[in-house]
Amino acid sequence: MENRLQKILAQAGYGSRRSCEVLISEGRVSVNGSTASLGDKADPQQDQISVDGIKISSPEKLQYIMLHKPKGVLSTVSAPDNRPTVRSLIDLPGHLYPVGRLDLNSEGLILMTNDGILTHHLTHPSFEHEKEYRLLIHPQPKEQQLNTWRKGMTLEDGSRTQPAQARIEGNYPGGTWMRVILKEGKKRQLRRMAESTGLKVKRLIRTRIGRLELGDLLPGDWRELTGEEIKQLKSLIIKRG
Numbered sequence: 508m509e510n511r512l513q514k515i516l517a518q519a520g521y522g523s524r525r526s527c528e529v530l531i532s533e534g535r536v537s538v539n540g541s542t543a544s545l546g547d548k549a550d551p552q553q554d555q556i557s558v559d560g561i562k563i564s565s566p567e568k569l570q571y572i573m574l575h576k577p578k579g580v581l582s583t584v585s586a587p588d589n590r591p592t593v594r595s596l597i598d599l600p601g602h603l604y605p606v607g608r609l610d611l612n613s614e615g616l617i618l619m620t621n622d623g624i625l626t627h628h629l630t631h632p633s634f635e636h637e638k639e640y641r642l643l644i645h646p647q648p649k650e651q652q653l654n655t656w657r658k659g660m661t662l663e664d665g666s667r668t669q670p671a672q673a674r675i676e677g678n679y680p681g682g683t684w685m686r687v688i689l690k691e692g693k694k695r696q697l698r699r700m701a702e703s704t705g706l707k708v709k710r711l712i713r714t715r716i717g718r719l720e721l722g723d724l725l726p727g728d729w730r731e732l733t734g735e736e737i738k739q740l741k742s743l744i745i746k747r748g
Contacts, residue, residue, distance in 0.1 A: 569621060
């Protein structure tokens with residue numbers, strides 16, 4: 508059965524459909540020896556499909572891993588140096604890619620999977636899935652600053668943030684702990700929001716993506732998702748069609 512190439516590549520573990528479209532547009536994908544173009548279709552049972560000259564394997568068994576990313580670990584599959592990556596923390600064979608990213612100094616929940624379709628639905632900005640964070644902030648935020656977060660603000664590059672849910676958990680000698688919920692994921696968004704309102708993030712931990720919660724998983728540890736958790740994630744695709 509023929510399908511679009513980006514769908515076939517995503518099912519074979521080459522990342523999200525968007526990233527597979529990039530592979531095709533860069534001329535790195537061929538079908539039966541001819542360079543493929545965006546929009547091409549193929550039948551993985553009949554056609555020889557290659558990426559960078561290497562024939563793709565049959566679709567992998569789908570895997571879904573929850574990882575607690577520690578501070579100092581890159582949210583990538585590989586690194587240009589000897590720094591650890593989220594992929595290096597998971598001792599499993601096969602292709603596994605992070606769904607979204609956390610910056611180097613941030614911690615918390617990262618979903619790792621080879622399900623390219625799910626990755627697309629969880630990372631594309633139009634789907635607006637909730638992500639929840641705990642932030643250690645200094646100095647103590649004033650209500651006016653929190654209201655700016657809640658209403659949305661203009662960042663230094665001119666982009667506008669969506670309204671966020673923000674509340675104070677408690678004040679401590681090291682700073683103020685906050686809970687923040689976003690429905691978007693601009694680069695270093697929370698740190699930039701803090702800077703724009705005269706605050707500094709001392710620690711940032713992502714605790715939830717949609718209904719998937721980090722729970723008591725320790726930094727550097729990972730586990731496979733339960734059947735119910737996978738069902739909940741896939742329900743997000745069904746709801747958006």
